[in-house]
Amino acid sequence: MNRFVNRLTKNGKFHPMWxxxxxxxxxIVASIVFIPARYEAAKEPAQKNFVAINKTPAVTNLPEPDxxxxxxxxxxxxxxxxxxxxxxxxxxxxxxxxxxxxxxRNIFVHTQVYAKNLVGNGLNCVNCHLDAGRKADSAPLWAAxxxxxxxxxxxxxxxxxxDRLAGCFRFSMNGTPPAYNSKEMLALTSYSYWLxxxxxxxxxxxxxxxxxxxxxxxxPDTQRGAKVxxxxxxxxHGADGMGTKVNGQYAFPPLWGNDxxxxxxGMHKVKNAAAFIKANMPLGKGNSxxxxxxxxxxxxxxxxxxxxxxxxxx
Amino acid sequence: MVNEMKLVKGSPAKILFAxxxxxxxxxxxxxxxxxxxxxxxxxxxxxxCMQCHGANGEGQAAAGFPRLAGQNKDYxxxxxxxxxxxxxxxxxxxxxxxxxxxxxxxxxxxxxxxLPAWKAGSSPAQATSAPMSRGAQLAQQGDWDxxxxxxxACHGVNGTGIPPHFPxxxxxxATYIANQLNAWKDxxxxxxxxxxxxxxxxxLSADDISxxxxxxxxxx
Numbered sequence: 264m265n266r267f268v269n270r271l272t273k274n275g276k277f278h279p280m281w282x283x284x285x286x287x288x289x290x291i292v293a294s295i296v297f298i299p300a301r302y303e304a305a306k307e308p309a310q311k312n313f314v315a316i317n318k319t320p321a322v323t324n325l326p327e328p329d330x331x332x333x334x335x336x337x338x339x340x341x342x343x344x345x346x347x348x349x350x351x352x353x354x355x356x357x358x359x360x361x362x363x364x365x366x367x368r369n370i371f372v373h374t375q376v377y378a379k380n381l382v383g384n385g386l387n388c389v390n391c392h393l394d395a396g397r398k399a400d401s402a403p404l405w406a407a408x409x410x411x412x413x414x415x416x417x418x419x420x421x422x423x424x425x426d427r428l429a430g431c432f433r434f435s436m437n438g439t440p441p442a443y444n445s446k447e448m449l450a451l452t453s454y455s456y457w458l459x460x461x462x463x464x465x466x467x468x469x470x471x472x473x474x475x476x477x478x479x480x481x482x483p484d485t486q487r488g489a490k491v492x493x494x495x496x497x498x499x500h501g502a503d504g505m506g507t508k509v510n511g512q513y514a515f516p517p518l519w520g521n522d523x524x525x526x527x528x529g530m531h532k533v534k535n536a537a538a539f540i541k542a543n544m545p546l547g548k549g550n551s552x553x554x555x556x557x558x559x560x561x562x563x564x565x566x567x568x569x570x571x572x573x574x575x576x577x
Numbered sequence: 578m579v580n581e582m583k584l585v586k587g588s589p590a591k592i593l594f595a596x597x598x599x600x601x602x603x604x605x606x607x608x609x610x611x612x613x614x615x616x617x618x619x620x621x622x623x624x625x626c627m628q629c630h631g632a633n634g635e636g637q638a639a640a641g642f643p644r645l646a647g648q649n650k651d652y653x654x655x656x657x658x659x660x661x662x663x664x665x666x667x668x669x670x671x672x673x674x675x676x677x678x679x680x681x682x683x684x685x686x687x688x689x690x691x692l693p694a695w696k697a698g699s700s701p702a703q704a705t706s707a708p709m710s711r712g713a714q715l716a717q718q719g720d721w722d723x724x725x726x727x728x729x730a731c732h733g734v735n736g737t738g739i740p741p742h743f744p745x746x747x748x749x750x751a752t753y754i755a756n757q758l759n760a761w762k763d764x765x766x767x768x769x770x771x772x773x774x775x776x777x778x779x780x781l782s783a784d785d786i787s788x789x790x791x792x793x794x795x796x797x
Contacts, residue, residue, distance in 0.1 A: 352718070353708045394721045498742050498770050499731070507739055514739045547726045548776045 346399040346470035347406070349458040360453065367454025370447055371396055371404075374436070375512055378447050383438035384570065385506065385513045385522030391435065391530060393543055396458060399470025400542040400549075406471035408459040424452060434528040437570045473538035479558040483533060488563025491556045495545050504567060519567030527572035536561035612688025615681055623676040626685065629669070634692045638794070641752030647694025651741035653686035656768075664768040694737065695748025712792025715785060723780045728789065731773065736796055742770055747796050754790035 355361050370377040372395050374387040389395055396404035411424040422430075428451055429440030441447035462468060493502065499515040500506055506517035517523045529535045541557035543549045552560070616634070619625040626645070630636055634646030645653065659665040660674035677685070714720065716736065719727035729736055731743050738745030746754065760766035761778035769775060781789070 348722075393726075394719065398721045495771060498773075509733055509737075509739055514733055545771060545773065546730055547724065547773060548771075549724065551776075 347462050347468050349397050349403070349405045350460050355457070363450050363453040364457045366446070367450035367452070367457075368395060370450055371454060378441070381432055381438045381441055381447060382436045384436060384517075384524065386436055386516050386524065387513075388431070388436075390516040391539065393546075396455070398543075400474050401539070402472050403458070403470060404455040405459040405462055406468040408455040409462045409464045409466070409468065410471065424455065428452070433573060435524045435530060437523075437525040437528075437573075473535060474542050476534065476538040476541050476557060477554055479555045481555060483537070483558040483562035485559075485563045485566045487555075488559035488561070488566075491552065491560040492563050495552065495556075496560065499545070504564065518564050519569050521570060523569050525570035525572060527574055531565055531569070531572075533558065533561045533565050536565055608684050608687045609691050611681070612684035612686070612691075615677075615685045616688055620676060620681060623673045626673075626689075634689050636750050636753065638750035638752060641750060641756050643753040644695065644749050645689040646692035648689055648745055649738050649740035650686045650690035652738075652744040653689055654682055657682045657686065659768045665766060694745060710788065710792060711785065712788035712790075713796070715781075715789040716792050716796060720780075720785075725777055725780050728793070736793060746793050749793055751790040751794040754793050755786050758786045758790065 355364055366377070371388045371392070374382055374389075375385070391402060392398070392404065393401040396402075399406075407427065408424060411427055412421050414420070415422045415427075417430070418426075425443050425448055428448065429443075432438050432440040441451075492500075492504075496518075500518050501515075504518040505520055506513045506522070507515040513522070524530050530539065537558045537560075540561055541550065541552060541554065545551070615623075616626040616630075627634070629640070629642040630645050631642075634644065636642050636644035656665060657670075657674045657677060660667060660670045661677075663671070674682075709717070715725065716728040719725045719730065728746060731739065732746045733739040733743065736745060736747035738747075757766060757774075758778045758781060761769065761774045762781070764775075767775070778786075
């Protein structure tokens with residue numbers, strides 16, 4: 264900069280560059296004075312909207328503190344452990360078997376860390392199987408484990424439990440199934456086996472999968488679903504459904520787009536998504552949406568683009 | 578560096594660009610500086626934040642004044658606006674928030690979010706067979722038999738927060754956490770988005786609140 268200024272003055276003559284510099288100087292002074300003012304003015308209405316938006320749910324809470332809570336009848340159904348109870352974490356066996364079970368739990372909960380190479384999107388198993396695969400009505404591992412081998416119409420053959428896990432990797436995780444004798448497969452199977460300790464085989468356990476949802480009074484509607492989404496889901500999954508990231512990892516999962524489950528996943532069927540949402544969403548407020556709202560918002564979520572079904576590439 | 582070299586040879590447009598860039602960097606710095614002044618000296622009409630929230634925004638555990646250092650900016654702005662709008666009721670904070678302009682709220686939130694956050698373990702909790710305290714269990718796993726998700730499911734790995742809506746709760750003092758959980762439970766705090774905290778607090782027993790708030794003050 265100094266050299267530049269020197270060159271101008273050494274010249275001894277008026278140089279057109281001075282005009283430019285003078286104009287620049289004025290502009291800078293003006294920008295220091297006006298840019299912050301404009302910026303603040305622009306911020307002002309945005310802040311007001313923010314408050315206004317947040318006012319609505321808070322104010323509706325006022326007259327009825329329990330608004331949005333499940334009614335007592337539903338509460339007793341969903342909270343009483345009438346279903347099978349898996350062993351507690353502190354009862355995990357020691358030794359090599361224990362290590363394998365722990366690895367399975369780690370893969371299940373932190374799939375992006377422990378099985379990154381097998382996953383083609385931003386999801387972790389635990390996103391759809393809440394409470395590390397323990398929660399009834401959220402496709403718990405203990406109920407799935409004792410339900411295989413079984414014939415599945417999805418692929419028209421008798422499937423082993425490993426086949427079922429492979430399906431999750433291929434569709435829900437949009438990735439590559441672990442090899443059948445791989446450490447990952449063994450670890451996930453061990454964890455599921457341990458969770459099912461004491462569960463009867465060949466019986467459909469209460470709490471398996473997602474509870475089948477009654478048909479909605481009106482056909483599911485994407486437009487109504489968009490409103491349900493904005494009011495109940497966007498805070499975590501983002502207004503654009505792309506989830507919320509912290510340090511490059513999804514803290515809340517994306518519900519559509521490249522990083523979400525593919526079109527072959529069970530969750531891509533509206534009836535499954537509706538059943539999962541009704542029983543489990545928003546997190547900690549399961550059964551707070553009506554049957555109609557659950558169907559509508561599921562229809563809305565599944566109306567978006569996502570990776571294609573690997574069987575058809577559509 | 579490359580830009581500076583070119584500047585010496587100097588086209589006016591590039592000088593203009595560089596100068597404006599420098600000015601803008603200084604502007605955002607000024608926000609934090611302005612916020613620091615409010616935090617340390619007050620605004621003339623309101624007291625200095627540090628009188629209650631500590632010299633470095635660390636809070637005052639004994640009095641239950643919350644830690645602000647490292648809290649996410651959007652959350653801080655929302656709380657100050659909510660105090661102003663009486664959506665969050667607190668006799669100490671209401672007059673202070675009322676005296677702050679939108680600019681000052683932004684500045685002071687900028688300042689506190691720029692301070693170092695409580696230092697938590699950086700890796701996510703791993704599967705363990707060691708017996709877990711009730712507080713750790715609620716924070717890391719929740720209690721799904723009661724329909725309660727883990728605190729960390731929404732407040733992030735080890736409670737470090739998920740901006741913009743979910744504040745950091747790690748290293749927050751136990752009195753403050755317990756006060757807030759009780760306030761949601763009894764309906765005196767109602768500014769949680771979608772009633773998410775109300776839903777959880779309603780299911781926590783007094784023992785649970787004590788256990789989880791003690792744990793969150795120093796999560797391991």
